[in-house]
Amino acid sequence: MLKVVQLDTYHGRIRVLKNISLHVEKGEIVTIVGANGAGKSTLLGTIAGVYKPKSGRIFLGTKQTSCLPAEKVVKDGIILVPERREVFDSLSVLDNLRLGAFHRYYTDKKTIEGDIEKILALFPPLAGREKQLAGTLSGGEQQMLAIGRGLMANPKVLLLDEPSLGLAPLVVKEIFEILLSLRKQGTTILMVEQNAKAALKVADRAYILERGVISHAGMARELLQDSRVQSAYLGARLHA
Amino acid sequence: MSLASELLQYVLSGLTMGGIYALVALGFVIIHNVTGIINFAQGEFVMLGAMFMVTLIGVGAPTPLAIILSVILVMIVVGIIEFGAIRSAKKASPVTLVIITIGLSTAIRGIALLVWGTNPYKLAPFTKGGPYHIGGATIVPQSLWVIGTTAVLLALTLFMFEYTYWGKALRACMVNKFAARLMGISPSRMSLFAFVFSAALGALAGMVIAPITYVTYDMGLMLGLKGFVAAVLGGLSSTPGAVIGGLALGVIESLGAGLLSSGYKDGISFIILLLVLFLKPGGIFGTSGTKRV
Numbered sequence: 001m002l003k004v005v006q007l008d009t010y011h012g013r014i015r016v017l018k019n020i021s022l023h024v025e026k027g028e029i030v031t032i033v034g035a036n037g038a039g040k041s042t043l044l045g046t047i048a049g050v051y052k053p054k055s056g057r058i059f060l061g062t063k064q065t066s067c068l069p070a071e072k073v074v075k076d077g078i079i080l081v082p083e084r085r086e087v088f089d090s091l092s093v094l095d096n097l098r099l100g101a102f103h104r105y106y107t108d109k110k111t112i113e114g115d116i117e118k119i120l121a122l123f124p125p126l127a128g129r130e131k132q133l134a135g136t137l138s139g140g141e142q143q144m145l146a147i148g149r150g151l152m153a154n155p156k157v158l159l160l161d162e163p164s165l166g167l168a169p170l171v172v173k174e175i176f177e178i179l180l181s182l183r184k185q186g187t188t189i190l191m192v193e194q195n196a197k198a199a200l201k202v203a204d205r206a207y208i209l210e211r212g213v214i215s216h217a218g219m220a221r222e223l224l225q226d227s228r229v230q231s232a233y234l235g236a237r238l239h240a
Numbered sequence: 241m242s243l244a245s246e247l248l249q250y251v252l253s254g255l256t257m258g259g260i261y262a263l264v265a266l267g268f269v270i271i272h273n274v275t276g277i278i279n280f281a282q283g284e285f286v287m288l289g290a291m292f293m294v295t296l297i298g299v300g301a302p303t304p305l306a307i308i309l310s311v312i313l314v315m316i317v318v319g320i321i322e323f324g325a326i327r328s329a330k331k332a333s334p335v336t337l338v339i340i341t342i343g344l345s346t347a348i349r350g351i352a353l354l355v356w357g358t359n360p361y362k363l364a365p366f367t368k369g370g371p372y373h374i375g376g377a378t379i380v381p382q383s384l385w386v387i388g389t390t391a392v393l394l395a396l397t398l399f400m401f402e403y404t405y406w407g408k409a410l411r412a413c414m415v416n417k418f419a420a421r422l423m424g425i426s427p428s429r430m431s432l433f434a435f436v437f438s439a440a441l442g443a444l445a446g447m448v449i450a451p452i453t454y455v456t457y458d459m460g461l462m463l464g465l466k467g468f469v470a471a472v473l474g475g476l477s478s479t480p481g482a483v484i485g486g487l488a489l490g491v492i493e494s495l496g497a498g499l500l501s502s503g504y505k506d507g508i509s510f511i512i513l514l515l516v517l518f519l520k521p522g523g524i525f526g527t528s529g530t531k532r533v
Contacts, residue, residue: 048422074424086419088412098405099412103424105405153423 001026001188002047002078002157007056009039009046016042018212020056024157029179029189031220033196033233034209040192041083043209044159047190048080049073060156074103077156083165085146089135093126096134096145100152112152119148122178140171144178151187158182160191164198176202196233200224208233245376250498251491252374256383256452258490259390260286263445264467265474265482266397267438273414273477274427274434276334277326280341282442283464284348287457288314289443290450291352294361303366311443318439322432330428345464352457360454382451389448393441394483401479410434414477462506466493469513475523485523 002024009017016039024030034040045051047058049070058065066072070080088096097116098105105112120127123144129137134145143163150158163179164172172195179189179202193199200206203220208229216223223229264282271279292310301309325340332340370381400407413420413430421427446459453459470489474481489509497505516524 050418050422069426070421071424071426074422080422082419082422086416086422088415088419090415091408091411095408095412099408099420099423099425102409149423 001028001061002190003059004047005057005059007043007046007058008054009042009051010054011042011051016212017046017053020209020212020214022207022214022217024188024190026188027183027186028205029183029191029203031191031193031199031203031206032209033193033199033206035233036194037211038209039212040194040209041161044080044161044190044192047073048078048159050080071103074153074155077154078159079150079153079155079157080159081146081150081161081163083161085139085142087134087137087142087145087149089133091134092131093134093137093145094130096149097152100149101154103153108154115152115154119151122151122181123148140167140175143167143171143175147175147178151182157188157190160189162192162194164193164195172198196229197224242376246498247495248375249377250494252377252379252383254491254494255487256386256490257449257494258470258487259386260445260449260463260486261466261470261489262483262486263390263393263441264463265470265486266394266479267441268468268471269474269477269479269482270397270410270438270441271434272471274410275326275337275431277337277341278468278476279435279438280338280464280468281321281345281348282438282467283460283462284345284352285314285318285439285442285460286446286449286463287352287455287460288317288348289446290363290455290459291356291361291446291457292443293447293450294363294455295356297363307444307447310447311440314439314443315436319432319436322435326431326435327428345460349458349460356457358457360456361450362454363450365451366448380452382448386448386452389444393444397441397479406433466509469509472513472516473524478523481523 004020004022007017007020008015020043032040032043042051046053049066049068049072052068058067060076060078063076065076065078088099094116097119098112101108101112101115125141126144126148134142137145147160147163163175167175176198183189191199191203200220200223206218206220206223207214208216208223216226216229264286267282267285268279271277289310292313293306296306296309297303321344325344326337329337329340365380365382366385367381371378372381401411409420409425410430410433412423413425413427417427466489467486470486471482473489474483474485489512492512493505493508496508
């Protein structure tokens with residue numbers, strides 16, 4: 001579905017991503033875990049067209065994506081749900097969802113209201129609060145709104161940047177359960193997480209990013225058991 | 241004339257000018273919110289609207305046609321300016337862009353001077369009749385045109401922002417440009433839209449005020465600055481703030497000019513600007529949005 005081939009991205013003169021290749025199959029949840037500053041957000045941002053890669057290619061299906069700018073990549077079928085949610089806080093929940101469908105609003109007008117109903121059914125805390133301003137929602141609800149807004153774009157691949165950031169463990173659990181039900185419906189998800197344990201539990205496969213390089217790749221379940229991964233990212237002590 | 245009717249007179253003429261300031265301020269706020277630029281050429285849009293109208297009336301066009309054509313002409317001119325001068329410098333910092341708009345303002349004024357000369361033009365009021373007397377104060381019909389036009393344009397602007405999809409997309413771009421881009425909303429297209437829309441507001445303001453103030457090549461300078469003061473008064477990012485700021489500035493100015501001396505009229509505006517910037521830089525009517533992180 002999504003294929004990234006030998007991607008290099010620079011921030012100024014600093015090489016943040018070094019020769020990254022990865023792939024995500026249809027209906028999979030794939031997670032990229034790694035420490036702060038490993039380049040996780042840059043990787044998602046490059047796929048979404050926020051940053052321009054120096055070299056490398058990104059394919060969606062067999063088609064190469066536009067790469068730049070972000071507002072065109074949406075049309076290719078890639079949507080990024082950004083870190084810190086970035087909802088339109090002075091607009092209502094309903095408007096946020098409608099604007100998620102911006103790129104198809106005029107071509108697809110009839111289906112949009114129905115899609116909003118589906119999103120609200122998927123995120124029960126949002127239902128009945130369509131008129132409320134997004135800025136007054138709790139952190140977890142804002143995250144749900146941000147994911148819902150992303151889904152409104154009808155993406156082929158959903159990119160999630162730190163969906164658990166700043167949320168209580170119970171809320172994180174709720175959101176990750178929704179991700180699992182999204183996968184059942186056939187949504188393809190590429191997710192970046194610092195909360196490696198939670199991410200590896202829901203994901204099918206995982207990549208570990210260390211200072212811009214993919215150091216491990218494999219089935220999420222296996223990485224969860226891997227002692228090196230445990231010591232580095234899951235807080236387990238080898239000699240405890 | 242009794243003091244009460246005198247005060248009423250000042251308030252009425254203040255509201256007339258205030259309506260114009262509000263329209264100019266609205267242009268500042270819309271462009272600032274969408275692009276981060278303070279567009280000091282906003283006053284020139286007002287002048288261009290009035291000048292085009294004077295010219296079209298001069299060649300015999302009927303008033304309604306002249307109004308429509310002038311608005312369209314100003315929108316085209318500003319569209320070209322946005323495309324040529326603002327977009328090509330997109331990567332520059334907002335301060336650089338602000339300086340570009342100051343340059344644009346000077347350039348437009350210079351061209352206007354070459355085309356239309358230094359003589360003031362007079363434009364006939366839209367409708368004959370009047371003046372009307374209300375409680376000891378008098379008001380000319382053109383003032384009613386100004387107040388009416390302002391009200392209609394403000395209502396249209398608010399309607400656009402509250403109820404249309406494009407308006408919502410524009411607001412999304414104001415609230416969070418990054419997220420708006422991710423949704424496929426193109427900031428450069430929104431910037432063009434903001435400039436052209438503000439141009440139309442400014443041009444209409446120029447046309448309705450023209451029969452009251454005369455039309456000169458440099459009328460945009462003072463109107464632009466006053467509109468800026470009104471926008472700052474309203475907090476620079478709030479549309480209702482700009483409207484209230486404009487009306488308030490018009491009334492304060494008119495009261496000051498009437499009760500103190502008309503020589504202080506412009507001084508009062510700029511003293512207000514300085515006071516606001518020193519004491520309450522967020523604007524008197526500035527509202528802080530709710531944001532939870």
